Structure formats: C-alpha cells, structure tokens
Amino acid sequence: MSGRETGATAYLLREPAAGDVEGFAELHVRVWREAYRGLMADEVVDALSVETFRPIWSSIARAHAEGAVVDDGRAMLVAVLGEEPVGFVMVGPARDEDAPAPRQVWSLNVAPEHQGSGVAQRLLDEAFGDGPGYLWVAQRNSRAIRFYERNGFALDGTQAQDRHDGVTELRMVRPD
Template sequence: MLIRDAVVGDGPALARVHFDAWHVGYAGLMPQGLLDATTMERRTVSWQLTLSGERTLRENILVAEVNGTPLGFAHTGPGRDADADGAGELWALNVAPSQWGSGLASTLVRTAHDVLRRGGFDRATLWVLTGNARARRFYERHGWSPDGVAREETIRGFTIPELRYTLDLRLT
C-alpha cells in the first residue's frame, strides 16, 4: 500500500471510491433519495473540479493506493466550523468497500493525523453521520471522541444529522 498526495488524474478513481463507499456504507442510514441523486457522473465532476482547483492553505488530499489502484482517500484542512479556533479538520475519509477491514482505512487515518500535525494543528475535528455506528467505532478506535456538538446538515434538500468528533493530535 502506498499513501501519496492526490493528482488531477485521480479524479475518476476517487469518484468511484467515494460513490461506492457512500452507496454501500450509507444504505439505510441516509435518505435513499439522496443516495440516488449521488451519481457517478456528479462524483466525477466534483472530484475533477476539486483536484484541478486551487486548494486552501494547509489543505491536503491523500490517496491510498494498492497495486497502483486508488482505493481510499482522506481530505484534510483547516477547521471550517465557526468555533474551530485554529483546529484542523478531517473533511472526508472514504475507502472502497472491498477494503473495509483490511487496515487500509487505519493507515490512511493515521497518515491524515500526521499531515494535520505537520500543518501546524494540535487538534482536529470531523463530522460523522449520527447513525453511522461503524464509522463512529472506527474513529473512536483511533482516538477521536464526540465533543457533544450536533448539527443537521442539508445536502440537496435532505437533512442529515451529524455529530462532531475531536482529536488531540499531540496524543496520537
């Protein structure tokens, strides 16, 4: 396995990972209408725009590659919440369902922790779907804990309940 920075040509592969992870991982947890509206075409366009555009200061997109094939990604950057107060954020972490349980996600999240630390952050946040027990257990195994903040995010007209998790990067 290789963890590397994303390049523009990764767009289609990251779109596939993102699409598959959402459709398998969120089945029964997110409104089916939202999953149906999340198409490969939309994901591909979104990733192409993200990878070809300018990134914010301290923003990173990591790719986990196995035998030359991107099978996971982590997107990190400065905290986006009004109360971020200098924290970093794990904006997204997705892994191909075929890799769940393989250790790829663990390697990827530990590398994301390192990247955030190297970016000058000593703590970080992430948002997780409230009902996603699998993801919540994963993050908790890696030192993250809920901080008591919840929100309802609206995506394409669908309301999604989320919990915020925090991590003291000095302890990982």
C-alpha cells in the first residue's frame, strides 16, 4: 500500500500475505504479553502462544490471497520494516448492537520497540481515516487511551467486561 517514511524510518503498510502468518502470530503474542501483563490475569497472558494466533493469521492471509475479504467496510493492514512485522490494524463495521457509530477499530497493535515511531498513527489513518467510529480499550491501558484521545476519540462512560480474559474495557467514541 504505502511505503512513506515515518520519521526517519520507512515502514511499509500493506495487506497481509501468506508469508506473514508466523511473523504476525509471533508479533501478536509479544505485543499482547507486553501490553496486557498486569491488565489480564497472569495465567491468561502466560497461556498466549503462537498456536493461539496462527489460525487467525492463516485465515486472514488466506482471505486476502483469495480476494475473499468481505466488502463491508473492513480493512486489515500490516506494517513491516524490511521483512520484520512491526504492527497491524483491523477495522470494520460495528460489532455491538448498541454501537454509537457505524465503524469500529477492532484491533491496533504495534511492537513495543516501535511504539512512538508514528507507525500506529499511519496504520490508523490509512485503515480508518478521520470519520466517526468507536473502539474498546483496556481500562488501565493509559498509553492507548492517550493515543486515541489525540485522534479525536473520547471515553463515553460505557464499560464492559471481556468475557474471555476478564479485562474491564472502556468504550471510546469519535463523533462526526
């Protein structure tokens, strides 16, 4: 998609490919262990593995390779530096019945050593744009909350307990 430079570093943003499965499954585990340690129960974080995320990334890569991505506003971009996976974003139609906006940021993750580089901003901008939307963020993930606030999202007072990991999540909304 885009090979523009972010700061002094040239990150390539593109759709996922078949060769990405292992690298992005490993990145997914590493990012979640770093971001959610102390937010999720240790046993949940410790149980995360490449095997957990490999089927997800295999499915994503296969759908993109076969042109089978549902055309309903969803977008999936990965960021690489050379061959190194450094981040990814997943956005799409709202998943909640009481959604405050038609589109949702499903996931945005960047390797810890690349946080603050501008790559998360590029991923969000290219995949989501500047229109209205919403997302869920872990209650104690202050870094992510600040990032989304800089991008026009605001906490709306809605909370939910994630049924898989028990984390309290806060809803953030960006209006029209």
